[in-house]
Amino acid sequence: MMPARSLPSSSLGALLVACFLAAGSARAADDPELWLRRMNDALLQQDYRGEFSYYSGGDLASLRIVHASIDGVQHERLVHLNGHPREILRNGDEVTCLLEPGDSMLEFTESIPSGPFARAFAHGTEMLPAGYQARFGARGRIAGRSARELDVVPNDATRYGYRLWLDDATGMLLRSELIDVDGDLLEIFQFVHVDIGVDIDPAELQPRSDGSSIRHRLTFRADAPPGDGDADDAPIVHEPPNAPAWKPTWLPVGFRMTAADVRRIPESDRALHTLRFTDGLASFSLFVERTWAKNAWDQRRQHGATSAVMREFAVGDDERYLVTVVGEVPMDTAERIVRSVQPVP
C-alpha cells in the first residue's frame, strides 16, 4: 500500500497501471488458452534446434529438428536418426521427404495418390477446441528446463486426451503424451535437448543427401480454393457415371470436414475419394474406393496413436466399396464413423 504522501500524478498513474498489468498477468499465468497460444507462437516463430524421442506403437525413435522462421516463412528440417535414413524438409507450404532406395515407405507410396493435396480449411481461431477441457498439472522438468504441465482432457470417450509440458521460459512444447480412454499412453514426444532462440545457420536446414535420395514431395493445390478438389487427368474409367459422393452420417461432437478430394490411384484407373476431418486437435481421413477384390478386406489396425478401420459395403446389386477411416481417434470411434458412411447421390 502506498504511503499517503503526495507523489507526482504521472508516477502514481504509472504505478497504478503497473499494478493492473501485474494483476492481469497473474490471471493470465493460469489461463490455458494463453499458454496454448504461447506454445503455438513458439513453435511457429522461434528459431530452435534439438533432438527428441518419439515413442509410438512399441517403437522408440530419435529425431533431430532444426526450425527457423525466415521473413515469416517456416523452414524446418527433421532427421530420422534410427532405422531408415529419412529427412523431412519444410519450406513454407511445401514438404519434401527424402528417402533412400529400399526404404519400406516407398512400397506404400505407390498405392496412394501423390497430390497435390487439397488444403484444409482453417479451423476456428480458438486454441482449445470445443471438445476438450484444459487444466494445469504440476510443475516439471524436461530436457533440463523448467516446465508447466497442461492436461487437455476430452469431454467424452470418442477421442483421446493429451498431456503437454510447456517450457516456462518460451512456452515451447517440450513433451506431449497422447492418452487413450483407459489412461494408457499411446504416444510420447519429448525433447532430449533443445536450444531455443538461437541463430540457425541456413546450412543446418540443408539435407545431407547424396544423389541417390528419392524425393517425395507433398504440396497443396495452387489453383483450387481450399477444400475443393476434382479428379485429375484423364477420366477415371472404373467409377460408375453417377458415382456418388460419400459422407459420414455420424461424427463425434466438434469434428468438421476440412477437405474433400477425388484422386486417381497411381498406375491404375481407380478413383479414391478422400475426406478430411478435424476437431481442432485430432484429425482423421476417410477414404472410399470401389473394390473388386475377391476376399474380404475388412480389418482393424493400430499403430501408436493411429487407428485404421476398413470395411466393405455393397451398394446396389453389383457395386462394392471399401470405406476406411484412419486417424488419431480411438478404434471404436473410427469403427462407428466407417459404419455411418452413406453415399450422397
Added chain:
Amino acid sequence: MTERLRESLSALMDDEADDLELGRVLRAMDEDDVSVRQTWARYQMVSAVMRGLPVGAADSGYADPVVHASTLDAMDPAEATAAQAAGAASSGSHRVRPWLSFATAAGVTLMAVVGVQWQSDDEAPAPARVATTASAASTPTVADLGGFLKVSSPGAGQQRVRTPVPLRYPAFARPPQGEMSDARRQVDAYMLYHAEMSALNSRAGMVPFARYAAFEGTQPVQ
C-alpha cells in the same frame, strides 16, 4: 474383479496359466461369469488389435476363458508344450471336460462353439488347425469358418481344433513387406497417406511430422 484374477485371465490368454490360475478363473466364473466373460472378451479384442489381427466385430462375442481352457485340454502333450500351456493342459478342472464332450458329441467344431469370427484372410496366422470330430465322419463347413482355417481332406487323420494362438516373433525376425497381403498393404498405404496429409496441414508442432517420419506400417502377424 481383483487384480489377481485379471492376471490369471491374462496368463490364460497367453497360454501360461497353471492349474491354480485356471481354478481361480473357473471359480470366478461360478460367482460372476458375466463380468469375467466381458473382461476376457476385452483382453481378446485388445490383444488381437495390438497384433494387427483382423477381428470381426461380431456381436456374438468371443470365446469365454473356459472354452479356451478346454481347447488347451484337447491338445496332445506335444502341442501343449508348443503352446507353452504349462500345467493347464495336464489336468484342468473337472468342469472343463463337459465342454469338450459336448463339442465332440455334437459333431461341432470348437470354433463354432466358441463363436469367434476371424475375417477371411489370405495369410492365416500359423499354426491354425481345423478339427474333424473324433469320429471323423463329418468335416466342418469351410463356409462357417470364412475360409480362414484350412481344411484338410476328409479322413486325413485326426487333427485338433483350437482357437488360433498368434505366435510372437521378435522385431528383427519380422517378415519382409513383400509377404503382406494386399488388404494389409492397402490399409498401411492409407495410414501413410493420412500421415502425409496431417503433416502437410498441421498448423504447428513436430508431432505430426514425427508420425510421418517414423512411419513403418503395421506388421503382419505370423
